[in-house]
Amino acid sequence: MSVRLVSVDWGTTSLRLKALDGVGEVIAQRASALGILNCGVRGFAEVLEDELAGLLDGRVRRSDGGFPALPVLMSGMIGSRQGWQEAPYLRCPAAPGDIADGLLTVAAASDELAALDIRIVPGIDTMGGGDGSGPDVMRGEETQVLGATMLEGLSEGVFLIPGTHSKHIVVESGRITGFRTFMTGEVYAALLDHTILGRLAGGRDHDAGGFERGVAAARAAYEAGAASGDFLNLIFSARTRVLTGGLDEGAVASYLSGLLIGAELMSDKSAKGQAMRLIAGEALAARYREAAAAAGVQVMAVEGEIVAAAHWAIAAEAGMI
Amino acid sequence: MSVRLVSVDWGTTSLRLKALDGVGEVIAQRASALGILNCGVRGFAEVLEDELAGLLDGRVRRSDGGFPALPVLMSGMIGSRQGWQEAPYLRCPAAPGDIADGLLTVAAASDELAALDIRIVPGIDTMGGGDGSGPDVMRGEETQVLGATMLEGLSEGVFLIPGTHSKHIVVESGRITGFRTFMTGEVYAALLDHTILGRLAGGRDHDAGGFERGVAAARAAYEAGAASGDFLNLIFSARTRVLTGGLDEGAVASYLSGLLIGAELMSDKSAKGQAMRLIAGEALAARYREAAAAAGVQVMAVEGEIVAAAHWAIAAEAGMI
Numbered sequence: 001m002s003v004r005l006v007s008v009d010w011g012t013t014s015l016r017l018k019a020l021d022g023v024g025e026v027i028a029q030r031a032s033a034l035g036i037l038n039c040g041v042r043g044f045a046e047v048l049e050d051e052l053a054g055l056l057d058g059r060v061r062r063s064d065g066g067f068p069a070l071p072v073l074m075s076g077m078i079g080s081r082q083g084w085q086e087a088p089y090l091r092c093p094a095a096p097g098d099i100a101d102g103l104l105t106v107a108a109a110s111d112e113l114a115a116l117d118i119r120i121v122p123g124i125d126t127m128g129g130g131d132g133s134g135p136d137v138m139r140g141e142e143t144q145v146l147g148a149t150m151l152e153g154l155s156e157g158v159f160l161i162p163g164t165h166s167k168h169i170v171v172e173s174g175r176i177t178g179f180r181t182f183m184t185g186e187v188y189a190a191l192l193d194h195t196i197l198g199r200l201a202g203g204r205d206h207d208a209g210g211f212e213r214g215v216a217a218a219r220a221a222y223e224a225g226a227a228s229g230d231f232l233n234l235i236f237s238a239r240t241r242v243l244t245g246g247l248d249e250g251a252v253a254s255y256l257s258g259l260l261i262g263a264e265l266m267s268d269k270s271a272k273g274q275a276m277r278l279i280a281g282e283a284l285a286a287r288y289r290e291a292a293a294a295a296g297v298q299v300m301a302v303e304g305e306i307v308a309a310a311h312w313a314i315a316a317e318a319g320m321i
Numbered sequence: 322m323s324v325r326l327v328s329v330d331w332g333t334t335s336l337r338l339k340a341l342d343g344v345g346e347v348i349a350q351r352a353s354a355l356g357i358l359n360c361g362v363r364g365f366a367e368v369l370e371d372e373l374a375g376l377l378d379g380r381v382r383r384s385d386g387g388f389p390a391l392p393v394l395m396s397g398m399i400g401s402r403q404g405w406q407e408a409p410y411l412r413c414p415a416a417p418g419d420i421a422d423g424l425l426t427v428a429a430a431s432d433e434l435a436a437l438d439i440r441i442v443p444g445i446d447t448m449g450g451g452d453g454s455g456p457d458v459m460r461g462e463e464t465q466v467l468g469a470t471m472l473e474g475l476s477e478g479v480f481l482i483p484g485t486h487s488k489h490i491v492v493e494s495g496r497i498t499g500f501r502t503f504m505t506g507e508v509y510a511a512l513l514d515h516t517i518l519g520r521l522a523g524g525r526d527h528d529a530g531g532f533e534r535g536v537a538a539a540r541a542a543y544e545a546g547a548a549s550g551d552f553l554n555l556i557f558s559a560r561t562r563v564l565t566g567g568l569d570e571g572a573v574a575s576y577l578s579g580l581l582i583g584a585e586l587m588s589d590k591s592a593k594g595q596a597m598r599l600i601a602g603e604a605l606a607a608r609y610r611e612a613a614a615a616a617g618v619q620v621m622a623v624e625g626e627i628v629a630a631a632h633w634a635i636a637a638e639a640g641m642i
Contacts, residue, residue, distance in 0.1 A: 195508065228547040233501045266550055
């Protein structure tokens with residue numbers, strides 16, 4: 001069983017390596033919290049060496065201890081200004097071929113890595129539209145979306161990748177034609193930790209009833225035609241519903257979470273009634289499914305080796321394998 | 322020149338006392354940062370004694386050092402659970418007569434204060450409407466609005482009191498019929514201090530160009546029909562416009578401020594094309610006027626002794642003077 005490609009998903013706070021065999025199947029994997037912000041003084045080259053050694057576990061190693069000629073494809077924040085080497089953004093619309101053409105080759109920083117063919121997938125930017133959406137940027141999500149289109153056999157759709165910065169990405173004719181970032185996760189944390197809304201919040205455990213009521217509040221506002229500035233009013237209800245006896249303190253955090261996720265889901269009109277394709281880990285996917293159900297929005301989870309599938313396809317297109 | 326009423330505006334972080342003569346004119350005043358959160362171990366009674374002594378400056382004092390029988394009317398957070406004594410909320414709609422009937426008499430806590438007739442104006446609450454607006458509460462703003470209607474001779478209008486928690490208050494037939502809180506000031510600070518948006522912000526000085534561009538971004542989103550969840554996307558432009566070279570780091574804070582204030586102003590449809598009456602200190606009034614001009618919203622500042630005028634009228638209605 002030989003390794004044909006190493007797929008590296010290197011984000012801000014996590015690092016995931018997967019070894020793919022000759023048909024693109026994952027035959028070994030390794031994950032850690034060694035995201036680009038957590039590599040400290042060791043540096044990216046040393047971290048990659050150690051993680052690769054752990055991943056490959058003697059499978060492929062030259063007699064002198066260095067790694068053999070093997071393609072390594074990385075995506076995520078490793079290609080940002082704070083990462084290993086900055087991979088300039090590709091401009092929307094971007095097709096898989098554009099991404100393969102835009103790979104950045106990393107100059108190996110050590111003897112051990114010298115024989116590897118290490119490349120980074122570029123991020124994508126957009127200048128935004130005339131609809132008030134601004135310019136936007138992403139790194140890593142373009143790869144997830146490409147992988148999802150491949151696994152699902154889709155050439156059209158709206159993909160939703162929730163998180164600290166939730167991304168809504170539109171694919172038309174197989175190309176990424178636009179996307180928007182919603183600061184849902186980060187705003188949730190800032191509101192709860194650094195505004196008066198946190199004062200009456202009695203814990204962060206998930207409270208299904210509170211969450212659903214938050215989504216319902218977002219939905220009622222949406223259906224009443226609430227504008228973006230109404231958000232600043234809507235969130236205050238996480239305090240006043242407690243003061244007026246309608247919400248338990250233990251449900252405040254979940255109420256606020258439901259309110260934000262519900263508002264995020266309903267504001268996206270790009271799916272035009274089709275189901276949005278949800279790409280998320282289990283816990284977050286569960287929240288977004290709950291919110292979608294209460295908000296009357298269709299979502300459908302995409303599962304599988306999304307990043308590995310994209311890396312395999314891009315590596316093939318770029319002639320790395 | 323004798324003092325007929327002492328007007329006390331006692332908020333979270335400030336305390337303002339005014340002595341009114343027999344026709345309700347302000348003849349002496351005193352202001353400090355001794356809001357209810359800043360009174361510490363001294364307690365409210367002692368702070369009031371000292372501030373009253375300073376305000377009246379020997380004008381009215383009994384031979385034993387106590388204050389004579391004099392009406393003292395207070396409004397603001399002093400009537401909250403964290404204040405001196407909790408004055409239960411009145412429910413909307415509330416007329417001036419309801420407020421006068423709802424005054425809470427404070428049991429004097431010291432010999433010096435024993436002869437005074439000290440009362441607190443109740444706050445107002447609302448259960449919200451079917452339009453997605455939640456329940457809401459205010460303390461102090463009801464008094465400002467009453468004063469403004471008196472100074473301007475109005476019985477109808479939408480009043481805007483900006484700040485950490487900006488209040489939009491609707492008056493119909495001389496009664497407060499509804500209001501909403503927008504967390505504009507507090508969300509601005511939380512976003513700038515505790516999210517990624519602050520990382521590229523190069524200072525807080527007012528940048529008129531950046532501010533206006535923020536308002537314009539809010540306006541473009543509004544005109545494109547942005548919903549409340551789009552707020553979570555809109556704010557991200559305070560980062561991406563810097564990354565893509567369109568905004569200077571020194572203008573980020575003002576851009577974000579313009580974006581939030583612009584969004585707040587445009588989301589209020591209750592004024593129905595009439596000018597909103599703006600009640601604010603000089604600096605904040607200037608920002609809101611700038612934002613309103615750029616957003617195409619009408620505002621008109623109300624100036625004068627708003628709180629004193631309201632206290633005078635309420636005291637008369639309640640038979641205190």
